[in-house]
Amino acid sequence: MTASVAVDGVLGGLLPPDDRGLLYGDGLFETIRCVHGVAPLWARHCERLRQGCQRLALPVPDLDQVQRQLITLCEELPDAVARVTWTRGSGPRGYAPPADVRGRLIVSVAARAADPAPATDGVAVRMCDTRLSSQPRLAGLKHLNRLEQVLARAEWNSPEWGEGLMCDDEGHVVCATAANLFIVRDGALFTPPVDRCGVAGVARAEVLATQPVALRRLTLHDVASADEVFLTSSVRGILPVRQCAGRTWRPGPVTRSLQAQWRAIGLP
């Protein structure tokens, strides 16, 4: 795997151990697919990063500069996954955010291993025991506090499972460990709101912007009785679910149509 990284613009840079991203998870990130140096969903990543900065009272990074770094690191890769991490930077000991914040930018890039099988055949999805706690002040954000996802993802290591669904503390199904969830019933699209927990995925935002979708809390029964189920991820795209909650599906027409739309914006 080719991988390269820049810390505050310095290629191969390292991080000071007083960075608040490490100390407290005090920051945000974006995981961005880049095809031949182009990130088709770049504007949506910028939008989420801006909103995240506002909600965490972080300064907004220079997004043109971020984009230039991304392009420089990605341009020789036909298909890459970039991660942009933006932290509250260094500061004195203690939770209190420093008065004078100078954020720290980390951009890393790795070649994406092509694996068309999940998109073609769909993935088998399990249910995670680890639940998402309810925290409206952080819900929707792609922040650096991701231990719940780490614990949930650690519940399995068989490649048999392509993802795991996570429930909130009331038992509603919210999302997968690293993807959002959609179901189709009678031709209508539904996805859970992410106002109490979960991440407002960029691929989810793309679907919401181009299709009529109802935001609705979903039970496991809603998932199991759906006509189609799919996951969305900025890296993995539109992933049909072929098995979940004792049910199996073949990729359906709504999922296939969204996959075609995904390819049309430049994400093969």
Add this chain to the structure above:
Amino acid sequence: MTASVAVDGVLGGLLPPDDRGLLYGDGLFETIRCVHGVAPLWARHCERLRQGCQRLALPVPDLDQVQRQLITLCEELPDAVARVTWTRGSGPRGYAPPADVRGRLIVSVAARAADPAPATDGVAVRMCDTRLSSQPRLAGLKHLNRLEQVLARAEWNSPEWGEGLMCDDEGHVVCATAANLFIVRDGALFTPPVDRCGVAGVARAEVLATQPVALRRLTLHDVASADEVFLTSSVRGILPVRQCAGRTWRPGPVTRSLQAQWRAIGLP
């Protein structure tokens, strides 16, 4: 402020940007007071770190080596605050913990600024709007996902307030942003359990081990109607609360007695 740091034993070391502590907050920390190179509560810090490693399925660091690094960094400081951070180390992209984990150890030390006033006169404590979300799988641990504490601590910047109390999602008072809470009523000690949220502080453990204390969920009314209220912190010690929830107190006999015990174990 004198400060020094070692990353995996290398003095002045820096951190690779693929450390999972930064990527996901995937790790633990301890904040340890060291007086003339001695950490009186070292055994309790080790115990919590061990438990945290077990619950997060992290390897346990070589605690003798950690102690040697601490002593080396602290020995010339009469009063120091050390932070030991232990992460799941570097790994490939994705939440799945690597199969072969090699943890990363960061030990940093800074001189402690002496301020006897809070211990003598007590601190004024406010109520934070940011609530603690309920997550039994992480409750009690001093892990690296601390955005709730950052948001709560960012609610004030006046030195008038020495701490802020945080409630759980049911409105029970659980702890301060960086300290645990005790109340005294009719000579009996009470502290909230930390089984759903909050950190099981090392200073709290010291009090629990040496006094009869009832674990009980506390309302704000319980706090306001208590005979004495105090906070515990491994760095700040036993801190009397002199003002909270519209009430004022003078440091009481139970608080004073615990402060004397604190000094007796070598924490001035």
